[in-house]
Each structure stands twice: as C-alpha cells, then as structure tokens.
Amino acid sequence: MTRTILLTTLGLGVALCAQAGDLHGKVACKGIRNSADAVVYVAAIQGKTFPAPAKHAEVDQKNLVFLPHVLPVLVGTTVDFKNDDAVLHNVFSPDACCSRFNLGTWPQGQSRSYTFKNECQATLLCKVHPEMEGFVVAVPTPYYALTKADGSFDIKNVPDGQYTLKVWHPKLKGTQKAVKVAGSTQVDFEIAR
C-alpha cells in the first residue's frame, strides 16, 4: 500500500514537471493608436525543430485591405492570398527573407500561395493599390501570439523551461526578454518608435 502511494506520488510529480504552462502578459505600444498587431513569440530553441503545418494559413484582400493586417505563422507554413474584391489585386514583398516574391495579379475569387521557408518579417504590398500594406511574420516555434488592441497576449502550451521571448511590431522597434516558463507565467513589454 505504502509502495503504491509512493509510486503514485512520484508519477504525479513527473507528470507535473512535464506539464506545459502558458505565457501571457501585455505589450504596451507607445505613440500609436492601440497596442494591437504586435507578434510575441518564443525564439528558436536550440536542438528543436517543428514540422510545418499541413493546413494553409490565409490572408484575404477585401475592401482594398489585407486581412488580417498581421499574420504570424510557423516557418514552413504556406499562406493563401485570396482576392475578395471586385478589382484585381497583386501581392509582392520587398523583403529578401522571402525571396522578394511577387505572385502576379489575379481577380476576385482566386488565390495565390506562397510558402514561408525562413524566419521572416515579410511586408506585403499590392502594386495595383499602393496604399495597401500587410505583414506575414514567420517565426521559428509554434509558440506565438498576436496582441489584441489592449496589448494582451496569451501563448498556450509552452513547455516549462528557459526561453527568449521576442516582440515584433510593424511600426515600433522590437524587443526581447529572457523568460523562465513555469506553469502560468506573466511577461510584459513596452515598445516605442
């Protein structure tokens, strides 16, 4: 009986140690309208790789706007770029990290795809409508989140451990912090121009 209790206790302990926590907090974006659109992600973890998801991510072009404005994805993800407008759209990126891709021009109802093979903060532009701007942020781990308007973020199922947590924003200077995840862990940031 005593032996059974001991084994059960040990087993629970091991299970608790292996349990994933979550990273949450706020990113305060100074000098801009709200704190949305910051990408918070765990930087590359030495010796660990993550398989690319089979499911495609999606960016829509509707009412002459990229939706979502910022899309974080895991490296290796294929993104489908839709056109939901009655006008032609184009998507290209001036960034070398995504080989400065240019997907051409296509009409409403169609889409074109691109696979983000490297870590990248890719700016999306449309040659037909120069005011359109969007971003795909390809990050090296599946532990990422996009902040809400109030700056809050929540990254689920992060294994306990030591990581570098990075923040990227389309307009503001990024930053990073070393964090120790142990169960539910709070991390706050403040970024500015």
Place this chain on the structure above:
Amino acid sequence: MNSLRTHLRNLGGLAAAAGFLLGLASPLQAFPIFARKYQTSCTTCHTVYPKLNAFGEAFRLNGYRMPKETEDQIKQQPVSLGAEAYKRVWPGAVWPNELPGNAPVAVNVKMANVYNAATDASGNKTVVHNDFQFPQEVNLFAAGTLGEHMSFMSELTHAENADGSSSVEIEHARLDFDSILGPEHAFNVRVGKFAPNLYDGFQEMWIMTDNGVDSLFNYNPIGFNGGTGLVADDLGAPVIALPARVRGLEAYGVLHHRFFWTLGVSNKIGPGGNTIVTGPGALDNNPANTPTGVPNGNFNNSSHKDIYLRFDYKFGGMGLDGDTEGVALPPENWREKSLRVGVLGLKGDGTGIDFLVTDPSGLLVDPSGASFHMQDTSYTRGGLFASWVYSDLNVFGVYLRGKDSLQLRSADNLTVLTESDRTFNAYFVQADYVIAPPFQVSARFEKLTPADATVQPLKTTNLDFTYLAAANVKLMLEFNKADQAGVGSNKSINTILRAAF
C-alpha cells in the same frame, strides 16, 4: 501722360506724407483646420488668435505637428498615397506619402467698423469717417501635413476696398520639408511665398492686434534725402524695409530645444506697378509698356537676391520644439516664465532697379516734368529682439536699423547725380496681458526715425481690448494714433468682429 503723372504725384504724396493714414499690413489669422484635425480647441495653440502660445509656436516650428505627436492625437485619419514599405521599393515605385483626411481648408471673416479722424500739419481735420466695412476681408486658408516630412500652408485673401474696388492676393503659399537632415527639428526647408522666419512672427504670430507693426515693415527708404515715412501696401510702392512676405527659399531649425536659426534667400522687392520705369537702365525697355512701369515680367526685377539670417535662444518655459523636460509649466497654457532673445540681419542689392523719387512735397521731377530715378544699390538691415513672458504678461519688442546706399539718377537714367548713404531706425515695444482667458489687452508703441533728417520721426500708439466670445470668435476694440510733426496725425478707433471656421 500728364494725368497719370499727376495721379502718381498724388499717390506719391499720399504715400510719402500721409501713408500712415491708410490701413497697412494686417496680421495673419488662425487655421481652424488643425482644430478639426486634432479635434481640439483653438486655444490649444493660441492665446487669442493669431497670437501663439508656447505650444502653438512649437507646433508651427514642427511643421504643423504636435511635439512628440502620436497617432492617437490625430482624429482625422490621413489618406495614404502609398504604404510605408514602398520607401524600400523606390525607385521601383513612387515614394509613399499622405494627404490630409479632409479638405484642409478654413475661412476667416472680418467685419470692421472703422472710425478715422486725421489732421494735417496745421491742425485741420482732413478725414473723418465712420465706416461699416462689412466685410473688410475674407481669408481662405489651406494648411496641413503631407506625410512625415512635408507640410504646406496657403492663404488667399479677398479684400473689399473703400473705393469700391476689391483685391485678391495669395498672401502665403509654401511647401515645407521638415526634419530632413540631422536630429529632429534641426533642419527644415521651405519654398514659396511666406512670412520669413527672419522675424518669426512679430507681424504674424506674436501679436494679437488688428493693426500690424507698420513702422517695421512698411518703411520706404527711397527719397531725395533718404526715406520720409511709410507707404501703403496697396499702392504697390517700393518698400525695402523688412519684407513682410517674400518669395524665397529658407532653411531653419531648432537645435537643443532652445536655439533657433534661419537662413534664407529671397527675391527683393521691386518698384511695383506704380513706378514709371524708362530709359536705358530700365528693365522693360519696350516703349509700348511705358509709362505703366510694369516690370519685365519677373517678380524680382533683377537677378540679385536678398539674403537674411536670424539666431535666437529661449531661456525658460517650453522648448521651441515643445520640449518640457525639466520644466514645470502651469496648466494655463498661455503662462510660462521665459525670455527669448535674438538677432536678425538682411542684406540686398537693388542695383538696376529704378524707383521714383519723392520728398515730403511729392514726386521729384526735372524742369521738363520727367521723374528722377533712384537706385538702392546696397541695403542692410540689422536688428535685435526680445520677448519676455511672465505669467499673464508678455512684453516683446524689436529694434531695427537700416542702411541704404542711394544713387539719384537723371530722368533719362544715364547720369548718376548724387550718391549717399542713409540710415533709418525703427523700433516697437508691445505688452500683451491676459486678464482672464476671454479678456485680453494690448498696448504698443512704435517709433520710426526716417533716413531723411528733414522730416520728423513717426510715432504710433496702438491700444487693443479683445473679447474672445468663443475660441474662434473675437470682438476687438482698437485705438491707433499716429503722429508725425510737420505732417499731421491720424486717429482711428476700429471695432472688429472676426470669426474663424
């Protein structure tokens, strides 16, 4: 020909002897455009428009941007002419920019009841009237920012004159390129027709009165013994004192929050449409065009340019770029304790430009009736200024000294008859006081000592009471008295209703 000459003689006499009787330059007004853009009151930037408080001055010098502006402050979203990232695509695409979200226009309307009483040298009343000038002036403004590094401002003024005529003038039209080199605010460039930063806003943005500082800006240095007095803008007569507005190119900036500099090059002021320009030295030699005197189609009338510069420093109060670090400021945004001092200078060359010559008796003519000519071959202006703000009181003033090298030429313009160097002095000191935000008073004294020693100095007193009925509507009662011994005096009491919307 004779009738025109008589007319010109009359105008010259009026300009030289009694120019100060006329309504001369008026200050600029406010731009409610920015009240709309930021959804804020006029009094954010103005003590009583157009007089700027320290924040408004920083806003102006920042190219119509708030100090450390954030997106949240801009309530009217601009229209994108290209995503930010297109900068990296250039020259593969056009450099991105922005347009104001709404048409950036505003209107000022001015109604004036003008009471004028003048006496000549013998004490006889020469002018008395009580005139409803409804409206006296309407101004259409456009101003705003174009992206991060450009801004613009223009003002179109429509005025109705007492003689039944009306006039339209582009008073300002400029493009500014803001913070284009070095630290923020350090180096800006503007091009167009504008009030030069040479004198910042003595005429435009510092004063709250309806009457401008004419002794500083409307002095005419041309005359047989040097200049005799003021001239009126609307006569198109020569004014080479300080240019109230120039067509030019100017660099300016704020360094270390408190040091202001500017360096500009501008067209000089030509003889104007009322000057007969004839003879081999005239720019327009086409006899068919004389005696209209219309210059040669250029604004400048010669290839020479004026060069001007100014430096100043502000001690205490808000920084000139809006910096408030280490400064305790009261919540009343017109108050601070500060002292701003500076120097200014201008140099120009009027060689080749013929002006008609007047003395106190009028236009100078030779026995045949032909007009003598005069050229201002070199003119320099140097000045000092200071502005002291102590809580509700602002005392400021400018001292200006001008030197002109004058060549008197024969009517056929072939012979230089005399050459002389003449100097004039002008200064003003003004005190503005905020009794309470809606009630403000101002007192100004001006003195102009003309270069012509045979005429007496011109002294002007200007008293103003302003009631700010609302942030954008004001009622002004203004008394102005100008005296020149041997010439006469003029008193005016103007009641002005002005609205900006």
